[in-house]
Amino acid sequence: MIISIMKRIIIASLFVVLTFGCSTTKKEEQAPNIIYFLADDLGYGELGVYGQTKIKTPNIDALAKKGMRFTQHYSGSPICAPSRYIFLTGKHAGHSYIRGNDAWDERGDVRNYEKVFVNPSLEGQRPIPGNTVTLASQLKKVGYVTSIFGKWGLGAPETDGVPNQQGFDYFYGYNCQRQAHNLYPGHLWENNEKVLLNNELLAPHTKLDSLANPYDDLSYSKYEQRDYAPEMIHQKALSFVKNNKEAPFFMYYASPLPHLPLQIPKEYVDKYKKAFGEEDPYLGDKGYFPSRYPKATYAAMISYLDNQLGELVATLKEMGIYENTVIIFSSDNGPTSTGGLDFNFFESSKPFSNGYGRTKGFVYEGGIRVPLIASWPNHIESGTTNDHISAFYDLMPTICDIVGVEAPKNIDGISFKPTLLGKKQEQHDFLYWEFPSYKGQQAVRIGKWKGVRKNIFEGNMSIELYDLEIDIEEKSDVSSQHPEIVRKIETIMKQEHQPAANEKFKFTQLGD
Numbered sequence: 001m002i003i004s005i006m007k008r009i010i011i012a013s014l015f016v017v018l019t020f021g022c023s024t025t026k027k028e029e030q031a032p033n034i035i036y037f038l039a040d041d042l043g044y045g046e047l048g049v050y051g052q053t054k055i056k057t058p059n060i061d062a063l064a065k066k067g068m069r070f071t072q073h074y075s076g077s078p079i080c081a082p083s084r085y086i087f088l089t090g091k092h093a094g095h096s097y098i099r100g101n102d103a104w105d106e107r108g109d110v111r112n113y114e115k116v117f118v119n120p121s122l123e124g125q126r127p128i129p130g131n132t133v134t135l136a137s138q139l140k141k142v143g144y145v146t147s148i149f150g151k152w153g154l155g156a157p158e159t160d161g162v163p164n165q166q167g168f169d170y171f172y173g174y175n176c177q178r179q180a181h182n183l184y185p186g187h188l189w190e191n192n193e194k195v196l197l198n199n200e201l202l203a204p205h206t207k208l209d210s211l212a213n214p215y216d217d218l219s220y221s222k223y224e225q226r227d228y229a230p231e232m233i234h235q236k237a238l239s240f241v242k243n244n245k246e247a248p249f250f251m252y253y254a255s256p257l258p259h260l261p262l263q264i265p266k267e268y269v270d271k272y273k274k275a276f277g278e279e280d281p282y283l284g285d286k287g288y289f290p291s292r293y294p295k296a297t298y299a300a301m302i303s304y305l306d307n308q309l310g311e312l313v314a315t316l317k318e319m320g321i322y323e324n325t326v327i328i329f330s331s332d333n334g335p336t337s338t339g340g341l342d343f344n345f346f347e348s349s350k351p352f353s354n355g356y357g358r359t360k361g362f363v364y365e366g367g368i369r370v371p372l373i374a375s376w377p378n379h380i381e382s383g384t385t386n387d388h389i390s391a392f393y394d395l396m397p398t399i400c401d402i403v404g405v406e407a408p409k410n411i412d413g414i415s416f417k418p419t420l421l422g423k424k425q426e427q428h429d430f431l432y433w434e435f436p437s438y439k440g441q442q443a444v445r446i447g448k449w450k451g452v453r454k455n456i457f458e459g460n461m462s463i464e465l466y467d468l469e470i471d472i473e474e475k476s477d478v479s480s481q482h483p484e485i486v487r488k489i490e491t492i493m494k495q496e497h498q499p500a501a502n503e504k505f506k507f508t509q510l511g512d
Helices: 002-029 058-068 080-089 113-118 134-142 217-223 230-241 270-276 293-317 390-402 483-495
Strands: 033-039 068-074 143-152 170-174 186-191 192-198 249-254 325-331 367-377 384-386 430-434 439-448 451-453 464-467
Touching: 033 293, 058 293, 058 325, 058 367, 058 483, 068 170, 080 134, 080 390, 134 143, 134 390, 170 230, 186 217, 192 325, 230 249, 230 293, 270 293, 293 325, 325 390, 384 430, 430 483, 439 464, 439 483, 451 483
Parallel strands: 033 249, 033 325, 068 384, 143 170, 143 249
Antiparallel strands: 068 367, 170 186, 186 192, 325 367, 430 439, 439 451, 451 464
């Protein structure tokens, strides 16, 4: 009798060991989930962990305390669409298909908000080719469920450029970046289906009523409607995590915040109204809505973004998958200088030069140096700061390296997984940018040196040179003192620029 009982205990013990042993092994072998959380037009200086004092970002700051904060990370471009393309393909702007914003105007009246609402063939940007090799398509090769939430901007509806034709299993958000100039839009997209929202159609250029009192809160009521797109997108993202907790999954969370217009549910503005005091209203301009409390609204939009990241982390923990999830947070370019943002009040580009000509749209540091925070529990050492020089085109090979899939051969990026793990890191010989807008621009960074060529379309081929170690604001052009560095940068600018496939992105001054 006693022997029989002992046998049962031994068998039961073996069952527990085998069962939990197999479970642990399976969990350890499971590939990590990947979340790339991309803010829109968020400045380097607009986060607490990067020095911001007026806007509260406790969740993003906490992510940095649990992971690694980069101080020398760069976007792929000083504006939206090319940066996103460069992230997804690993190719810098001299080799990429998308090098600027392209409205694809030949289709018709693509800027008419009302016409676009009823005619999807007028919506969206010129599509990237159907054979584009994206990060999402690479991850699908090794069994990842892929998703994008937020703003796309790389291909109009009903074309090969939509997310579902570019490696993404699921998409919810804005197809068109122009539509994202209203955070209470008439519709969003779920995969290839247009989803109507409970909002009245309001074009982004809609001004205050002519007889309205600009100091009366009620005058702005039409700009706050029912379905706030950032919240709807966020809830879909949280549902995706809950429905795919068995993973592995890749989530590209391309938030429309804090890109203008200044719109957010009123209750989120109140705490900043108290902090900032009375404000003069912003009365709007050609493409952005007015706002009664522009400073408080902008700060609230960033805090709202911060709250969403916090909720995402909390959901990962609730699902028991936080420990096996890589979270990378960044911004697509520097802050804007229009639309009601008081960039001097917030010191949005600190410690770089601020304002028009130095931020979004320009290849100076304020336009292209962006926050980068990476978290991966038990892999990345908590609370580390790293000065590795990297760019958006490094993310494709880095993420491929993390999940164990080979990156494409014809890319410009270098994996910085070794940096994340505290190991020896291969360095770039240089970083390169070009931008065929705002009179044409090129830039190169080599170590501490930064070369900038601007006004190319006006025939300027001279190169400004800055020593970023002593001149982070790029105020002192030292090109005349270092002609050998200038010649090296000029050679790189020539060799890295390939003529664009799209005529709109070509530089005739560079021989295109």
